[in-house]
Amino acid sequence: MSSQAYAGEALGHFLAASRWADIPPALRHEAVRSLLNHLGCALGVARDPAVTTALEVMAGFSGAPVATVIGQGRKLDAMSAAFVNCIAGNLLDYDDTHLRTVIHPAAPVAPPLLALAEQRGHSGTEVLHAFLLGMEVECRIGNAVSPGHYDRGWHITSTCGVFGAAAGCAKLLGLTATQAWHALGIAASQSAGLVENLPSAAKNVGMGNAARHGLLAALLAEAGYEATPAAIEGPLGWARAMGDMPQVAEITSGLGERWEIARTTYKPYSAGIVFHAVIDACLQLRAELDVPPEAIAAVTVAGDALLLARGDRAVRTERDARVSIHHNAALGLLRGRAGVADFGMPAVLDPALVALRARVTAALDASLPRGAARVTVRLADGRERVATVLQARGSEARPMSDAELAAKFRDNAALGGFADRADAALDALWALETAPEIGGLMALLT
C-alpha cells in the first residue's frame, strides 16, 4: 500500500482491489456472525419508542419504499431505512465491540448495505464482503485517533461509522479506487456525534446519520462529487480537527494483511462491557453455592479503577442498571442471566434485586487487569466463596460460539415479538454466503 500518498487513496485502492476469495475463511465467517448479532439486536428493540419515533419522522421524508425497516412491517427508501436500522442495532449498545477503539462496528455499516442490496439485488456474498471491508476501514480510522478522540467528546461509533458505511457502500456500488477515495473524503465532512449526548435520544441521531451519510457519500462520489485528497489527514482535515494526537499511519499499517475486524467481540450480556467479568464470576458462584438469595449476607466486587469509576453507583434508571456493579452482580447471583429485560424498569424496581444490590460492595484492586473481576460472597452461615474471572465470556480470549450467538439472536427476536421467525432467519443468515440475493432474509426480518 506504500505507493499511495494519502490515507484515503490507500483505502480506496484497498476497497476497489479486494476480492472475497482472498479473505481468510475464518474472517468471512466472522462477517456472518457479526451481521447475525447486529440484526438480532435490531429485532430486540423494534418496539422501542426511540426506534418507532425515528421511523415516523423519517417516513415523511422517504422516497419509494424499497428497503426493509427491521421488525416494523414496512419499508422506506434506502437512506431512511439505513437511518432507522442503525439506531435500532446500536440502541442498547448490546451489539459488537472493537475493544481497542470501543467502536460498535456493525451498526452503521450493515444497514445501508442491506438497504442497497435489497433495492438493487446484490448477492449475500457481495453484502458480506462490503460489510467486512467497511468495518475494517471504520476501525482503522478509529485506531488513528484513539483514545484522544473519545476523551475529547467524540462518540466514535458515529464519527468513524460514517467512514465504514461509505467504504462498504463504495464497495457494494463497485466504485473505482478514486471514487471510493472521494467517498471517504466526503464522509469526513459528515462525521459527527458527541459523547455528552450519549445518555439521550440525540445519540441515536448521530448513529442514524453515520449510516445514511456513508451511503450518501458513496452515491455522491458515484455521481461525480469529489473531496480534497487529504480530507482525512490534511492540516485542516478530519484527524487533526477531531483528534489531539492522530496517528495517521495506523490507518494503512498492514492493510489487507492484519485485520482489525478479526478482533471484534460480541456481548453475551446486555450490560456495559466492563461488567461482563462481574456477571461471569457471579454466575459461577451461583452454580457452586446453589443457595436462596436470603442466604447471601454480603457480596464484594473487586476490580480496577475503570470498573469502579464506571460502575459504583446508585441505580435509578435502566441506564444506571446497565452500568452498575451492584445491579450486575445481583443479576448474576439472583437471576443467573443478564439479558435485555433484566435491565428494564421492572428489574430496576424488583424488590429481590433491590435487596441484594444493597448487600454488594465495590472494592478497588489495582492488581486486577482491565476487564477482570473478583467476586467474594459471604453467606449468612459464615462461609465465604471467591470467584475470579480474568477474561469474560465474549472477550477476545473467550469468544462466543456460533451456538451462543444463535441463542442470543433467538432471545432478541423473542423480545421483539418475533420468536416464531427466529429459526428461519438464522437459517437464512448462516446460508447467506450462497444466497443469490437477500430478499428472502429481509422478508423474514420485516
Add this chain to the structure above:
Amino acid sequence: MSSQAYAGEALGHFLAASRWADIPPALRHEAVRSLLNHLGCALGVARDPAVTTALEVMAGFSGAPVATVIGQGRKLDAMSAAFVNCIAGNLLDYDDTHLRTVIHPAAPVAPPLLALAEQRGHSGTEVLHAFLLGMEVECRIGNAVSPGHYDRGWHITSTCGVFGAAAGCAKLLGLTATQAWHALGIAASQSAGLVENLPSAAKNVGMGNAARHGLLAALLAEAGYEATPAAIEGPLGWARAMGDMPQVAEITSGLGERWEIARTTYKPYSAGIVFHAVIDACLQLRAELDVPPEAIAAVTVAGDALLLARGDRAVRTERDARVSIHHNAALGLLRGRAGVADFGMPAVLDPALVALRARVTAALDASLPRGAARVTVRLADGRERVATVLQARGSEARPMSDAELAAKFRDNAALGGFADRADAALDALWALETAPEIGGLMALLT
C-alpha cells in the same frame, strides 16, 4: 436570560418567547435584505453541476414534492430541497458574511424555513422572524468558539449553520422552549464540515447537511426526542470537542438586546471579502484616469499581511481568480466590475486580463488596517495616481443599499437565466412581511 443554567436552555427560551413586534424595525428589514441576497445567489448558480448533481442524487431519496428547489423547475420534500438550496446559496461564497466569525449566516437557515413554510402555509412574517432568530443563534454559537474553531479545521458555516437551521425551524414549528432546547442539543450531534474540504464538492455536502439537519433536529424534538441538557457546553459536549478555548458566555451575553445578526454584511463583488477594498480602489482609479489598459505601466497593491497571504498568487483556476490580488485589481481597472462571470475560466484566460495581471505587484504595508488597500497606478507617460480605501463597499461601515442589493439580485437572476422574473421576485420579496403565505414568491423562484 440569567435564570437559565444551560446555553441551550437560554436559547430555547429566547426562541419561544420572541415576538416579531419586539424586534427593531431596522432589523426586521435586514431579514428581508438577507433573504433577498441569499435567494439571488442561489438563482445565479442554478445551472452549476455541483447543484444539479446534488439535486439528482437527492431526488432518489425524497418524499412527496412539496418544496421548491430554487431555479430548477421542480420540487422535492422539505429536507431534500433544503439540502440542495443551501448548497446553491453558498456555492460561490457570494452570500452574506458575519465578519467576526466569517459565518455565511443565511444559506443554512433560509432553505429549511422556506421549504417548511411552502409545505405548511406559514406567512412571510413567520418565515422572516424564524430566519432572523435562527441566524442570531448561529452567529452567537459561532462567537463562542471563534477563532480557534475555524483554525482547527472546522468549516464554521456548516458546523454552526445546523444550530441556526434548528433554531429557525424550532421557531417556525412553534416548539416550546424545552423542545427548542432539545432541538439545539440534537443539532450539536449533527454538527460537521471541514476547512480541508473547502476547495472541493465535499464542502457542499457539509453545507447541505447543516440545512436539512437543522430541520431534522427540530422535527425530532417535536416528536419527543431529547438531548442532554449541556449538549453544547458540557465537558464532553460540542464546544469543547470542536473548540480549543470556547467562550460559552458569548452565546447568551446580551441575548435579545444586542443583535449579532445586525452586523451581517453583503458582498458587492464575487471575490474573497479581503479583496473588496482592492476592487473599490481600482474602480475609483479607473473613473479618474479614463485611459486604455495599455496606458497602464504598473500597478502596486498595498495591504496588510492577511491580504498578501491570501492573495499574492498565480491564477490558474476560477478559485485562484476569486482570491487573487492581481486578478481583482486587473478586473477593477479593465472591466470596471467584479461579478460572478468575471471569475470564470474565460476571464482567467482573457489575454487583456492576463497582460494586466502581469503588471500588478503586491506590497506589504503593515500600517494599513485589516480590510483596507492602497492601489498605485503608474502610467506609461510617467503619471502616477493613488487611491486608498479603508472601508470597502459592502463593509459594516459602508453597507450596500437596498437598490444595490436589488441590482445584485438582478445580475444573479440573469446569470441563472431568470432575468425575466427578477423584478417580480424582487417585488414579492420587498412585500414579504405582509404576505399571508410564501407560495407566490416560491413560484417566481421555480
